[in-house]
Amino acid sequence: MKIFVSGSLAFDIILDYAGRFADHIKPGKVHVLSLSFLVGSIKKSIGGTAGNIACNLAMLGLKPEILGAVGEDGGEILEKLGRLGVYVKAVKISHQPTAAAYILTDSTDNQIAGFYSGAMMEKVKLPKIKPQDWAIIAAENPRNMVTLAKHYQKNKVRYIFDPGQQSIVLSAKDLKFCIRGANIVIGNDYEIDYIATKIGLPQKQRSLKMWQSVVARTLGAKGSEIIYPNGKKIKIAAAKARRAVDPTGAGDAYRAGFICGLVKGFDLQQAAQLGATVASFAVEQHGTQNHRFNYDIIRSRYNKNFNNKI
Template sequence: MQIYVFGSLAFDRIMTFPGRFSDHILPDKIHILNVCFVGNGLEERFGGTAGNIAYSLSLLGEKPVIVSTAGHRDFGRYGERFAGYGLRLDGVRLVDEALTASCHITTDLADNQITCFNPGAMGYPCGYDFADADPAQDIAIVAPGNHEDTIALPRRFREMGMRYIFDPGQNITALPGEKLLEAITGSWALISNDYELEMILRATDLSLEQLLTRTGSIITTLGDKGSIIREQNRVTEIPAASVTRVADPTGAGDAFRSGLLKGLAMGRELPEAAKIGACCATWCVAQTGTQEHVFTEDEFWEHYRKNFGPTA
């Protein structure tokens, strides 16, 4: 079974400000704000929803097709790294007119953040044709990325008869309610955290029960409280896996999706696949950054057995 991962590819550029933003912002001059913060160092990390999901899948022994867009001028280092993991990049459209999406984050000593996001190449649709896909066997995930593709790809998958998981995430506020509902309708599953689920319900003006008639299942992640899987005839609560260290929760949701997709690729039922996702998330939170965790497959499955017992 081939896994297709649609979403963003981005560089995360992170700085720390050795002070507090509030000490340098004058409330009575907020209407003419003009402030420069000098940060300590600059860290650059690889990110983006498609990149994060594909990365953890590669650690789990999968070679998904990344479907995304990136800048021709600056994607080289990112592409070389992923090629080293054996990941397929033929689904990545390289755009000459723009740089790869980037997120610039500065955090002060009070954990306040100022973030500037440049969508860059993410503003262009991927243009991938899925000519090699086997709709009867393959599965796709539509994670946050180009807005046009977020609507167009679910349509394409429905026409092909291919299973897809819809993961609107940060795109929820950018999509009209009717477009959001269109993409959800016919999906094999809808995945979000509990806050995002509430946003979806408000945007579509549907109850949870009504939304469940539009998709095969609703997967809701709850952070350290685990996740809930709602299907037509059952509700399953999945506990979180144990963690030895929490350094940074950023990217844990994408890692969960990687484990979930790995379980589905193994032919596991959705609840067991979600347990695999829960284990994968723990590796991510133990490191700072969304693609900094490393594990072998043996280490991963030993961690799974300690939390949930032997796999089926």
């Protein structure tokens, strides 16, 4: 069984603001928004949706295969991921610079981000796949996301659809297509509500029968929830971190834990709880790939936080 991880490979430029964005945004003036924040620190690290997810999967003892692209300046990304055990030979080398995310975070973990796509706009090379494989389609070049969804559906490969910020760019038609073939749709509270609005799901149905797929909705410090196609919901508590330093990589870490649980044959509740446990390590360090653990360490924290031991 292989695990294919598609998404961005990028440099993260993370800026920390000690105040709150909300204190400077006037609701009646958002149409003429012009703000500048004095940041206390700036850090450059390796990130990207595919890189973050694959990094965590590798630390969990799995060997994911990345589908993506970097520029000629991206050698350090491939070297780092390769050392962790990620298969990077399918990654394209583009003449465009490596993608870069500029993320401004305030004291209450709200974020404002800008993203330069660069090499991410390269056309994806479709992998050779088998029905027993798993895949995750994370936010990247929208054309690649739809192309991969078609490829996985045609070959009856199970996949998680994680459109993230690209929910804004993907058309309603493409969102519906990718969702229809997915085993699981995952996103944060805002993203899931935005997608539901964009595809025309009536408000009264959003807490009932939402999609044909299972939905995993992340809720930040409040944990997450699993929503089944029949409307059944399971609440998942957040796992306790030793300290909360930076939430930036928590979402991708959650996804990696979730995938790991599915690959190991866990039920959806256990998979989501494993995701919550992995996310608790990500918030303990600045950056999205600077935390470290192994599966035994993860299992120990999981068993301290949840009753259904693994």
